[in-house]
Structure formats: structure tokens, C-alpha cells
Amino acid sequence: xxxxxxxxxxxxxxxxxxxxxxxxxxxxxxxxxxxxxxxxxxxxxxxxxxxxxxxxxxxxxxxxxxxxxxxxxxxxxxxxxxxxxxxxxxxxxxxxxxxxxxxxxxxxxxxxxxxxxxxxxxxxxxxxxxxxxxxxxxxxxxxxxxxxxxxxxxxxxxxxxxxxxxxxxxxxxx
Amino acid sequence: xxxxxxxxxxxxxxxxxxxxxxxxxxxxxxxxxxxxxxxxxxxxxxxxxxxxxxxxxxxxxxxxxxxxxxxxxxxxxxxxxxxxxxxxxxxxxxxxxxxxxxxxxxxxxxxxxxxxxxxxxxxxxxxxxxxxxxxxxxxxxxxxxxxxxxxxxxxxxxxxxxxxxxxxxxxxxxxxx
Numbered sequence: 001x002x003x004x005x006x007x008x009x010x011x012x013x014x015x016x017x018x019x020x021x022x023x024x025x026x027x028x029x030x031x032x033x034x035x036x037x038x039x040x041x042x043x044x045x046x047x048x049x050x051x052x053x054x055x056x057x058x059x060x061x062x063x064x065x066x067x068x069x070x071x072x073x074x075x076x077x078x079x080x081x082x083x084x085x086x087x088x089x090x091x092x093x094x095x096x097x098x099x100x101x102x103x104x105x106x107x108x109x110x111x112x113x114x115x116x117x118x119x120x121x122x123x124x125x126x127x128x129x130x131x132x133x134x135x136x137x138x139x140x141x142x143x144x145x146x147x148x149x150x151x152x153x154x155x156x157x158x159x160x161x162x163x164x165x166x167x168x169x170x171x172x173x174x
Numbered sequence: 175x176x177x178x179x180x181x182x183x184x185x186x187x188x189x190x191x192x193x194x195x196x197x198x199x200x201x202x203x204x205x206x207x208x209x210x211x212x213x214x215x216x217x218x219x220x221x222x223x224x225x226x227x228x229x230x231x232x233x234x235x236x237x238x239x240x241x242x243x244x245x246x247x248x249x250x251x252x253x254x255x256x257x258x259x260x261x262x263x264x265x266x267x268x269x270x271x272x273x274x275x276x277x278x279x280x281x282x283x284x285x286x287x288x289x290x291x292x293x294x295x296x297x298x299x300x301x302x303x304x305x306x307x308x309x310x311x312x313x314x315x316x317x318x319x320x321x322x323x324x325x326x327x328x329x330x331x332x333x334x335x336x337x338x339x340x341x342x343x344x345x346x347x348x349x350x351x
Binding site for chain 1: 192193194195196197198199200201202203204205206207208209210211212213214215216218219220221223224226227229230231234235238246247248251252254255256257258259260261262263264265266267268269270271272273276278279280281282283284288289290291292293294295296297298299300301302303304305306307309310311313314315316317318319320321322323324326327328329330331332333334335336337338339340341342343
């Protein structure tokens with residue numbers, strides 16, 4: 001169990017507060033800059049514009065250096081930094097349905113990645129852009145956000161379980 | 175340079191910086207690491223500082239659990255805390271404030287078919303993102319954290335975007351002809 005800067009008793013109260021402040025800052029700046037990960041790749045393919053793409057690449061690079069910085073400052077909070085070296089290199093950081101073999105996770109990443117990119121570019125934006133556009137008064141993006149809200153309940157109630165059963169039945173159970 | 179112009183230059187430079195996506199990208203990366211260092215005691219997973227799909231899931235399922243007494247699955251950090259992570263609510267508020275402040279708030283309606291397509295699109299994107307364990311943003315954070323499967327996700331996502339863009343381009347050319 002990793003320990004952060006705040007003790008557990010304080011952290012459980014700080015979680016909603018810190019994340020909402022973080023979200024307000026990110027939402028404000030995302031509206032100002034038109035930030036979008038999918039749009040970055042799209043603009044590069046269509047017009048060779050690198051403005052939005054630089055935002056997404058900066059995120060990848062900065063997250064590495066950010067984790068590196070806080071790994072020096074609070075090593076106990078970054079238990080598995082350099083994930084590929086400190087754990088099984090092909091396994092993912094937890095957060096998805098667990099208990100599958102490593103090759104299954106690679107396969108899942110490849111397939112879901114392709115379809116997330118494909119669907120989002122047809123709808124004109126990645127999840128954060130749709131959320132920002134919904135706040136700007138775009139009803140279509142608002143319905144995208146509502147779809148995500150309903151989807152999260154349906155995923156937790158049904159799809160997650162079905163998916164695990166499916167993966168086990170085709171021999172990917174770990 | 176005159177002293178009066180210096181503050182103008184600083185102001186211009188600052189407003190350019192604030193409007194540049196790379197600045198926000200760098201900011202999200204560092205703040206996500208900071209929020210993990212601060213809050214990880216409340217529970218995992220790691221590299222979970224900012225994610226639109228996962229945090230929407232946590233917000234919706236967490237509030238449903240509190241209000242309706244259900245026990246829908248969510249990340250440990252949201253399950254242990256008094257309220258789930260609120261980043262997405264923050265993004266909605268922040269973007270609304272910014273749109274109002276700079277007079278960019280415009281109501282844009284579509285027809286019923288558009289709403290159905292976008293609703294279904296959001297639904298499917300969330301299922302895919304949850305099966306992978308993150309939206310494009312958490313994929314970037316995980317790549318920074320050293321996760322190879324997340325790098326594979328980003329590469330094929332770029333491939334998916336390229337295929338989708340070329341498809342749209344071809345469609346547009348067909349309509350022109």
C-alpha cells in the first residue's frame with residue numbers, strides 16, 4: 001500500500017476538494033486552448049498543423065518528468081514508477097478488469113485504441129473536448145457526455161462481468 | 175524598452191502561454207503526478223491523476239452508490255474517499271466559466287439523429303475506454319509512468335484517427351464531385 005504526503009485520514013476528505021480544483025483549472029485552460037488529443041493527430045494528418053498535437057505530446061513528456069520529480073520528493077507515493085522495470089513489463093497499470101494473461105492486455109490495448117481513435121475522430125473530439133464543448137453549449141457534445149454517464153453505470157453493472165467471462169472462455173484467464 | 179511596455183509584454187506573453195495547448199499538456203502531466211503524491215494514501219490505482227472516462231465513471235457510479243445505495247464498481251480512491259473524484263465536474267465548471275468570461279458560450283442544437291449518434295458514440299467510447307482502463311489522457315499518464323500497453327494504445331489510437339480522417343476526406347471529395 002503506497003503512502004502519499006497526506007495521511008489516509010486527511011486524504012479521504014482531500015480527494016474531492018483537490019480533484020475539483022484541478023478539474024476547474026484544466027477545464028478553464030482546455031476551453032481557452034481548444035485542447036484535444038484526437039484533434040491533434042487529425043489536424044496533423046489533414047493540415048500538418050502541430051499546435052494541438054504538441055499539447056498531447058507535451059502531456060506524455062511532462063507526465064514522465066512530473067512522476068520523476070515526485071518520485072524524488074515522495075518515493076513512497078510512486079511505488080511502481082518505471083512500471084515496466086518494477087513489475088511485469090507487459091502488464092498494465094491496474095484500473096481495467098483484472099486477472100487476464102499479459103498478452104490479452106496488449107491485444108485489448110491495440111483493439112480498443114484503434115476504435116477509440118476511429119469513433120472519436122468521426123464525432124469530432126476526444127472525451128475532454130466533448131466535455132468542454134458541452135459546457136460551451138453544444139447539445140450534441142452534451143449527449144456524448146450523457147452517453148458516457150449512462151455507459152459507466154451499464155459497464156459496472158453488466159459489461160465488465162460479461163467481458164471477464166468472455167476473456168476466460170477464450171483462454172485468456174490468468 | 176520603457177517600463178510601461180514591460181507589463182504589456184509580460185501580459186501578452188502570459189496570454190499566449192495560457193492559450194497554447196502545450197502549456198496545458200505540461201500542466202496536466204505535472205499536476206497529475208502532484209495529485210498522486212498527495213492523495214495516494216486514500217487508495218490506488220497509480221497514474222490516475224486525470225482521466226475523463228475513468229473519473230466520469232467514478233463520479234457517476236460513486237454518486238449513484240451514495241444516493242441509491244447500489245454497489246457499482248469504482249476505483250479504490252473514490253470508494254474510500256468521502257466523495258468520489260470530482261475532476262470531470264471541475265472540467266464542466268471551469269469550461270463554463272471560461273466560455274462565459276470570454277463570451278464564447280453559444281447554444282448549438284442538432285437534430286434527433288445527431289443526438290442519438292453522439293449518445294451512442296459516448297456510450298461505446300466509454301465501454302472501450304473502461305475495458306482498456308483509461309481514456310487518451312490516462313493512456314498518456316500511464317505511458318509516462320512506464321506502461322508499455324498504454325504506449326501500444328496511443329500508437330493504434332493514432333492509426334485509428336488516421337483511418338477515420340482519410341475516410342472523412344474521401345467522403346468529402348465524393349460529395350464535391
